[in-house]
Amino acid sequence: MSYIKVENVTKQYGSGDAAVKALRGMTFDIQEGEFVGVMGESGSGKSTLLSVMGALNTPTSGKYTVDGIEVYGLNSEQRADFRREFLGFVFQSFYLIPYLTVLENVMLPLTTLKMKGQEKRNMASHSLERVGLGGKSNRLPSEISGGEQERVAIARAIANEPPILLADEPTGSLDSKTSKGIMDLFRKLNVDGTTIVMVTHNRDYAHYAGRILEVSDGLLAQQERQFREVKCQLA
Amino acid sequence: MTLKNIVFSNLKRRKAKAAFILVGLLIGVSAVVAFMSLVNALTHDINQKLEKYGANILIVPETENLSLSYGGLSLGGFSFEMQEIQQDSLEKLRFIKNAANVAAVGSMVLGAIKVDSHGVLLAGMDFDAAHFLRPWWKLRGTPPGEDGVLVGSQAARVLQLGLGDRVVANHRELTVKGILETTGSQDDHILFARLSTAQSILGKEGRISMAEVAALCAGCPIEEMIKQISEVVPGARVMGIKQVVQGRMETLHHFQKFGMGISALVMLVGGLVVLVTMMGSVRERTSEFGIFRAIGFRRRHLVQIVLLEAGIISAIAGITGYLVGLGATKASISIFTKSVGVAVHINPAMAGGVILLAVVLGLVSSAYPALMAAKLDPNEALRSL
Numbered sequence: 001m002s003y004i005k006v007e008n009v010t011k012q013y014g015s016g017d018a019a020v021k022a023l024r025g026m027t028f029d030i031q032e033g034e035f036v037g038v039m040g041e042s043g044s045g046k047s048t049l050l051s052v053m054g055a056l057n058t059p060t061s062g063k064y065t066v067d068g069i070e071v072y073g074l075n076s077e078q079r080a081d082f083r084r085e086f087l088g089f090v091f092q093s094f095y096l097i098p099y100l101t102v103l104e105n106v107m108l109p110l111t112t113l114k115m116k117g118q119e120k121r122n123m124a125s126h127s128l129e130r131v132g133l134g135g136k137s138n139r140l141p142s143e144i145s146g147g148e149q150e151r152v153a154i155a156r157a158i159a160n161e162p163p164i165l166l167a168d169e170p171t172g173s174l175d176s177k178t179s180k181g182i183m184d185l186f187r188k189l190n191v192d193g194t195t196i197v198m199v200t201h202n203r204d205y206a207h208y209a210g211r212i213l214e215v216s217d218g219l220l221a222q223q224e225r226q227f228r229e230v231k232c233q234l235a
Numbered sequence: 236m237t238l239k240n241i242v243f244s245n246l247k248r249r250k251a252k253a254a255f256i257l258v259g260l261l262i263g264v265s266a267v268v269a270f271m272s273l274v275n276a277l278t279h280d281i282n283q284k285l286e287k288y289g290a291n292i293l294i295v296p297e298t299e300n301l302s303l304s305y306g307g308l309s310l311g312g313f314s315f316e317m318q319e320i321q322q323d324s325l326e327k328l329r330f331i332k333n334a335a336n337v338a339a340v341g342s343m344v345l346g347a348i349k350v351d352s353h354g355v356l357l358a359g360m361d362f363d364a365a366h367f368l369r370p371w372w373k374l375r376g377t378p379p380g381e382d383g384v385l386v387g388s389q390a391a392r393v394l395q396l397g398l399g400d401r402v403v404a405n406h407r408e409l410t411v412k413g414i415l416e417t418t419g420s421q422d423d424h425i426l427f428a429r430l431s432t433a434q435s436i437l438g439k440e441g442r443i444s445m446a447e448v449a450a451l452c453a454g455c456p457i458e459e460m461i462k463q464i465s466e467v468v469p470g471a472r473v474m475g476i477k478q479v480v481q482g483r484m485e486t487l488h489h490f491q492k493f494g495m496g497i498s499a500l501v502m503l504v505g506g507l508v509v510l511v512t513m514m515g516s517v518r519e520r521t522s523e524f525g526i527f528r529a530i531g532f533r534r535r536h537l538v539q540i541v542l543l544e545a546g547i548i549s550a551i552a553g554i555t556g557y558l559v560g561l562g563a564t565k566a567s568i569s570i571f572t573k574s575v576g577v578a579v580h581i582n583p584a585m586a587g588g589v590i591l592l593a594v595v596l597g598l599v600s601s602a603y604p605a606l607m608a609a610k611l612d613p614n615e616a617l618r619s620l
Contacts, residue, residue: 056529056614077533084531091617095526099248100241107236109530120236156530 001068002029003195004053004164009062011048011218022048023059024218030197032163035190037209038199045218046199047168053197054087054166055079066164084109088157088194092169094149096141102152103128103137109160127155131185147178154185158194165189167198171205183208238536242543252516253548256597259508260552261559264593266501268560268585270494273571276564276579277487280572292448292461296320297472319344319442320471327467328448333460338449339367342430345444346437348404350394356425357404359433367449369422376413383412385427391415402426405436502596509600513545517604524608525616534609541605542598549597553590560589 011023022045030036040046051057052064055071064071066086074082088109096105106124113120128134131151133144141149150170157165167186171179183205190196190210198209206212214221246253296319328340341364348357362378362385376398379385384404386396391414396402400411409428417423434440450460457475465473517524524537565579 051614051617054529056617080528080531080533083529089529095522095617097241097523097526099244104236104240104244108527111236111238111241112532112536117236124236160531 003032003034003067004030004197005063005065006049006053007063007065009049009052009059009064011045011052011057012060021218023052025062026215026218026220028213028220030195033190033193033195034211035187035196035209036198037206037212038197038215039201039203039206039212040215040221044215046215048218049215050166050168050197050199054089055083084112084160086162086164088160088162088165090150090153090157090165090167090170092172094141094146094153096149096152096156098141100140101137102133102139102141102144105141105152106155106159108156113160123161124155124159127159128152130158130189131155145178147174147181150174150178150182151185154182154189158189163193163195165194165196167196169199169201171200171202179205238539238543242540242547245540246544246547249516252512253544256509256512256545256548257552257555259505259512260549260593260597261556263498263502263505263596264553264556264589265560265563267495267498267592268557268589269563269567270491270498271585272561272564272579272582273568274487274491274494275582275585276568277571279578281487291457291475292450292464293474294320294325294446294448294464294468294471295474296444297470319439319444320446320468322441322443324468324471325443325446328464331460331463331467333450333463336450336460339364341365341368341447341449342443343445343447344430344433344437344439344442346433346439348426348436350402350404350426353394355390355394357433357436358425358427359430359437360427361430362427364447364449368447371418372422373416374413375416376411379409379412379428379432381429381432382407382409383428384409385413385415386411387415387423387425387427388417389423390426407432407436502592506596506600509545509549509597510603513541513601513604514607517541517608520608521611521616524611525613528611528613529617537608537611538605541601541608545597545601545605546594549594550590552597553593554586556593557586557589 006026006028009023009026010021013020013022024045026045026049038046038049048057052059055074058072066082069082071079071082097108100108103121103124106127107120110120110123125134125137128137131154133148133151133155136144136148141152144152154170157167165186170186171182174182179202186196186198187208196209198206200206322342325340325342328334328337331337341361344359346357347354349355365372365378374385376385384402386394386402391397391411394402396411396414398411398414402409402411404426409432415422415427428436430443434442448460448464450457461473461475465471527537527540528534561579561581568579
């Protein structure tokens with residue numbers, strides 16, 4: 001049984017003549033522990049797809065299931081709980097909170113959990129160590145480099161050890177050397193068992209994924225053109 | 236890491252915005268405190284002055300004939316020839332409902348006597364009660380004993396009496412034991428003797444002409460006490476002399492109402508400052524709230540963040556506003572009264588009240604921005620970046 005199921009999902013913005021169909025009936029499955037890359041041109045619908053998969057954007061129609069849970073059958077607060085328990089987000093712009101330290105940023109997903117402060121600190125520190133930033137806990141985001149900020153964003157995404165990591169252009173604003181380091185980190189997380197869905201423009205980095213879904217004009221390319229699955233060659 | 240950490244960190248970062256809200260509320264709170272403290276201090280001052288008036292209830296025989304002016308106050312009148320009040324009937328004052336509010340009762344018998352060729356008023360009184368009833372009196376000499384007399388300053392001048400001189404009144408010889416310094420009242424023209432001595436000289440044993448009651452305190456129900464005394468002393472007319480300061484008290488009450496109105500307006504403006512600033516803050520933090528929602532914060536968590544922030548600022552505004560208001564009162568009290576040493580004290584009830592008021596106002600004004608934050612669509616919020 002598939003871990004993530006996207007069934008005939010559509011998303012339309014606006015109505016009438018002004019209606020924009022961002023997703024036009026997408027269907028695919030992702031298995032637990034997979035690393036899936038989502039590629040496509042700008043405006044192809046890949047970011048909309050990621051926001052739907054992130055339980056942030058209710059589809060116009062279709063069904064989205066994770067581990068047997070019909071995500072958009074949940075109410076708004078239940079979806080917030082779902083995001084906290086199942087998902088980790090890595091955004092292209094990092095979205096770190098500027099007035100919180102690196103450690104506090106990483107602890108954010110743990111804020112609303114009922115556990116002791118020390119336990120939260122240990123989890124966040126462990127997460128920071130996994131991304132190689134154990135020594136920069138007390139810095140503010142403005143005091144570290146862009147690559148390090150991305151690592152902090154990844155540490156925050158995995159702090160509560162979610163089974164799924166959603167990444168939107170995680171290397172979009174980084175140089176190639178730093179980007180490679182980030183992709184290595186993703187691969188490591190995937191090897192450790194995290195299911196990863198990553199939107200990217202860069203085919204080189206897409207090859208870190210075990211499978212690539214090409215999106216074009218709100219549809220999976222496999223449905224419109226030929227099915228294409230690329231197995232990444234793990235280094 | 237808790238919501239509190241997020242709130243405190245944000246407050247530290249956005250000091251200017253927090254200070255703006257704080258000042259808005261602080262002005263409102265300090266205005267309320269200043270007005271209330273000022274009115275309280277002035278009321279206390281007036282009550283103290285009122286107490287210095289001594290007697291504030293007079294018991295005189297019912298009369299329809301002569302009028303009498305006493306102590307600069309119109310007291311109605313009585314006739315020396317008319318029936319007097321039985322001294323025993325005043326004993327009943329000890330059993331009225333508000334007997335505990337009676338500080339002193341001074342019986343007085345009055346009668347005309349001849350000293351040499353001068354007609355003069357002889358007043359018999361209880362000198363122990365004089366401390367309460369005439370606290371402004373200053374004597375040369377001592378209060379008189381059984382055969383002594385205290386002479387008013389004008390009477391002493393006209394009768395050419397000095398300490399130790401002898402006065403014969405209705406065949407009874409009295410020694411001048413004390414001379415009253417000028418009071419500016421009718422007391423300056425009178426000879427004062429002990430009540431029993433005067434009753435004996437005037438042939439009015441067991442009878443009194445009037446009685447003065449000192450019952451002044453901030454919470455004394457004077458009107459009610461007048462009613463109670465009238466019931467137990469039949470044939471007497473009981474009057475309050477509180478009217479002298481009543482006008483000023485009314486002015487003070489008008490001032491208080493005006494002050495409260497102004498304070499309410501200032502508080503309203505303070506509330507609007509909080510509302511507008513918090514709404515701006517929520518808009519500014521749209522992406523931040525979007526991230527919070529994306530990583531699993533519930534709506535109520537965002538409401539808690541906004542309200543906690545408003546609550547902390549409001550509480551600080553309440554505390555500092557109280558102290559600023561109190562300071563302003565201390566600084567400005569001399570403009571409103573010439574009394575020296577009018578005390579402006581810390582009032583825990585008022586302090587608690589205004590802090591609570593500030594917090595409630597801050598929370599109410601922030602309720603809409605908090606709901607606005609909670610209703611943010613996380614996807615829209617993140618796209619707003």
